[in-house]
Every structure is written in C-alpha cells, then in structure tokens.
Amino acid sequence: MQAGDALPELRTTPDRYLTVRYAGASGDFNPIHIDEEFAKQVGLPGRILHGLWTMAQVARAQTQAGGGPHALKRLRVQFRGMGLPEQELTVTGVVHEVRDGVAVVHTVAEQGGTQIIRNAEAEIELPA
Amino acid sequence: MPLSTEAVGKRYDPLVYAVGREKIREYALAVGETEPLHLDVAAARRAGYADVVAPPMFAVVYSGPAMGPALFDPEVGLDFSLMVHGGQEFKWGPLVVAGDEISTTVSVVSIEERAGKGFYVFESASTNQDGDTVAVGTWTNIVRGI
Numbered sequence: 001m002q003a004g005d006a007l008p009e010l011r012t013t014p015d016r017y018l019t020v021r022y023a024g025a026s027g028d029f030n031p032i033h034i035d036e037e038f039a040k041q042v043g044l045p046g047r048i049l050h051g052l053w054t055m056a057q058v059a060r061a062q063t064q065a066g067g068g069p070h071a072l073k074r075l076r077v078q079f080r081g082m083g084l085p086e087q088e089l090t091v092t093g094v095v096h097e098v099r100d101g102v103a104v105v106h107t108v109a110e111q112g113g114t115q116i117i118r119n120a121e122a123e124i125e126l127p128a
Numbered sequence: 129m130p131l132s133t134e135a136v137g138k139r140y141d142p143l144v145y146a147v148g149r150e151k152i153r154e155y156a157l158a159v160g161e162t163e164p165l166h167l168d169v170a171a172a173r174r175a176g177y178a179d180v181v182a183p184p185m186f187a188v189v190y191s192g193p194a195m196g197p198a199l200f201d202p203e204v205g206l207d208f209s210l211m212v213h214g215g216q217e218f219k220w221g222p223l224v225v226a227g228d229e230i231s232t233t234v235s236v237v238s239i240e241e242r243a244g245k246g247f248y249v250f251e252s253a254s255t256n257q258d259g260d261t262v263a264v265g266t267w268t269n270i271v272r273g274i
Contacts, residue, residue, distance in 0.1 A: 012160055018158070021157075021158045022158045022159070024154070024158075025151075025154045025155040025157075025158035025159075025189070026155065026158070026188055026189060026192070027189065027192055027193070028188075028192070051213045051216070052185065052188050052213075052216065053158075053159060055185060055216055056159040056183070056185040057159070057160070059183070059184050059185045060159065060160065060161065060183075063163070063183070063184065064163075068163070068165065069163065069165060069166070069181055069182075069183055069184055069223060070223055072184045072220060073219065073220055074217070074218065074219045074220070075184070075217065075218055076215070076216070076217035076266075077215060077216055077217070078214065078215045079212070079213055079214060079215060079216070
C-alpha cells in the first residue's frame with residue numbers, strides 16, 4: 001500500500017429488513033430505523049439506516065484491504081444526510097500517506113450520489 | 129437557552145459486558161461480514177484465537193450500554209428530539225474474542241455551542257479482563273436549534 005493507491009471498492013445493498021436485524025444485533029432500537037410511520041411523522045422520508053451500520057461498512061472496506069480485523073487501528077467518521085434501505089452503498093478510499101508502517105486512508109461512503117459518511121480517516125497497520 | 133457545561137469532565141461508573149460467541153456472529157451477519165474469523169470457531173482457532181473474533185465495529189455493542197447513563201443524564205441535558213449522531217471515532221487495541229469481559233467507562237469530554245448548535249462529545253474507554261485497552265471511542269452528538 002502506497003500513497004495514492006485506491007482501496008478495493010466495497011458495494012452492498014441493505015435489504016428491506018436490514019435495519020431490523022441491525023437493531024437487534026446492536027441494541028439500537030431507535031424507531032426512526034425500524035418504524036416507517038414513526039420515521040415519517042418526524043419528517044424523514046421513511047426508515048433510515050443506522051449511521052453505525054454504515055460506519056461498519058466503511059470499517060469492512062478497511063479490514064478487507066488490510067488483510068483482516070487486526071489491521072484496523074483507528075477510524076474516524078462524520079455522518080451526513082441519511083442512508084436508506086434498498087439502495088446500493090459504495091465505500092471508496094485512497095491512501096493519503098504511509099508512515100511508520102501505518103497507511104492513513106481517506107474514505108467515504110456514498111449512496112445515490114450523496115456522501116452519507118464523509119471526511120473519514122482510517123489507519124491500517126501494514127504487515128512488517 | 130445557554131448550554132449547561134457543568135457535566136464536562138464527569139465520569140460514570142464502569143459497565144462490564146460479557147462477549148458471547150453467538151452475539152458476535154449475529155452482529156457480524158448483520159453488517160455483512162464474510163470473514164471466517166468472525167463466524168467460524170474452527171477458523172478462528174486455527175488462526176490462534178481462543179474463539180470467534182469480534183469485528184472492530186463490535187465496539188458499539190460492548191461500549192454502547194455504558195453510554196446510556198451519560199446520554200440520559202439530566203445534568204448533560206441532551207434534547208433527543210433534536211439530536212443527531214454527528215461523528216464517531218474508535219481507536220483499537222488487541223482484538224476482542226468471545227469469552228472476553230469488557231469494562232467500559234464513559235466520560236463527558238466537552239459541551240460547546242457553535243453556529244446555533246450544541247456539540248456534545250463523550251469518550252468511552254474499554255478494557256478487557258487482562259487490563260488491555262481494546263477500544264477508545266469518541267462520540268459526537270449534535271443538537272440542532274439550541
């Protein structure tokens with residue numbers, strides 16, 4: 001991994017019931033993620049993805065590029081806009097610099113042309 | 129209404145989370161993991177781990193419950209109806225595996241007003257049963273229209 005290298009792109013489409021499974025798996029049962037009526041009542045287009053599920057997709061792109069879960073040492077993201085079920089999500093990243101055996105990656109998650117995670121930065125430990 | 133910053137520096141009692149094999153698998157499947165280390169005990173053991181390995185972002189599962197008392201603390205005064213999760217950071221240490229017991233302590237890092245919004249920043253520090261720091265989380269919640 002060298003500065004300027006692109007990470008392999010990660011593409012995934014959360015299915016209709018993904019937010020329900022993630023709510024159970026994570027313990028985050030905020031109704032904006034699982035109740036269509038409630039979400040609309042508070043002004044959302046419908047149920048939205050958990051930001052931390054989307055962050056987990058960004059993390060997966062890093063661990064796949066780094067060769068396993070051990071390689072990801074740090075990940076910082078900003079959440080923007082909202083993710084929606086049944087729309088493809090794409091995670092991309094570029095190695096910004098390599099120092100002391102660690103690749104610093106600038107990465108984003110995009111859905112339907114909107115960056116829902118932006119200004120994200122990851123540190124991936126490289127094999128010695 | 130001016131923000132109350134009285135809670136800055138406040139630290140909450142640690143909360144211990146026992147990491148279960150099936151919880152790791154449930155979480156891994158929900159985030160679309162295909163890495164056998166998270167799903168297959170035999171594969172994890174062949175790789176030298178005692179049991180299935182938690183994906184890094186499983187940190188939200190073991191540290192999340194410890195966030196509750198801070199988020200709901202009246203002294204912090206978060207207005208949930210206007211709150212969004214603005215940002216998140218994790219720094220990771222040694223990997224967590226099924227069977228670990230993770231103790232998480234949460235503190236209030238800062239409460240600030242910027243451009244009519246309230247920025248509430250919390251830190252969670254998680255250690256395993258051997259005393260190793262496995263994850264440090266920085267949670268930024270933004271409250272609109274304060």
